[in-house]
Amino acid sequence: MKQKRDLFLCITCLLLALLFSMSEERNAEEAMAARIAPEILRFHVLANSDSTEDQNLKLKVRTMLLNTIYEEMGENASLEETKKYVRSHKDRLEKKAETYMKTLGYDYPAHMELATTYFPTKTYGDMVFPCGNYEAVRVKIGEGKGRNWWCVLYPPLCFVDSSYAVVPDTSKEILRESLDPSDYLKLNKDNTKIHVKLKLAELLLDKEEPTDSQNQ
Incomplete structure (x- = not known):
């Protein structure tokens, strides 16, 4: 009986330690996000519902809007120019x-x-x-109650298929020049610690569909 109790206490302590570690890591990530967010603009599309048709429609609308935005702004638009474009063209894009x-x-x-x-x-x-928390161009389709899709609109990181995409050198350069060097290095996918935290966060937080563009 004592051995079972000791084993239970040991497992409980390990679980508590793991939860504490995950909480600390999440706090560290959120602190980093607060530092880099002013230099980034996300793109967020909410589907009408989780039906297959509405989810497919979400992706089509996403692609159409991204193509329109990038084509009309050009490749060298700044962060403020991107925000200004969205504000001034909001009605037309809708x-x-x-x-x-x-x-x-x-x-x-x-x-x-x-x-x-x-x-x-x-x-x-x-x-x-x-x-x-990041500022984002938020697009709501219909009721906006379905699984959503997101990417980084500025610098341009909105890939059709992120599983095989590589961030353009121009986008990396924008990030390198605008972020603290240590924060920029932490964005690298090869950073093992960040990559492990990604997997933990996906298990706990990710509500997107498992297979689609930015979903991994």
Whole structure:
């Protein structure tokens, strides 16, 4: 009986230590996110529902909007220019998304805004961004109650297939110049500690679909 009790106490202590360690790591990630967030703009698309049709529609609207934004802004737009573009073209982009959805047989409204949103730790190409609050271009399709999709709009890291994507050198250079050197190094996917925390965070926080573009 005593051996079972001791074993139980040992396991309990290990679990508590693990939970404490995970909490400390998450706090460290959120602190890092707070430091780098002012230099980053995310892109967040919320599907109408979790139905297969609505999830597929979400991806089509995502691709159409990203192509439009990048084509109209050009490759050298700054962070502030990107935000200004979204604010000034918000209504037109919403209408374009709604018209596009109607051609596909859906009569959903689209709402776009700049908002601060909490994101879990996520991989983009060969870089990992920590969990925390980031400003994002938020696109709500219909009820916006389905699984969502996100990427980094600035610097440009929105890949069609992030499983095989590599962050462009131009985007890396923007990050290198705007972030503290130690924070920039921590974004590297090869950093083992960050990579382990990514997997833990995905298990605890990730509510996206398991197979799709930025989902890994």
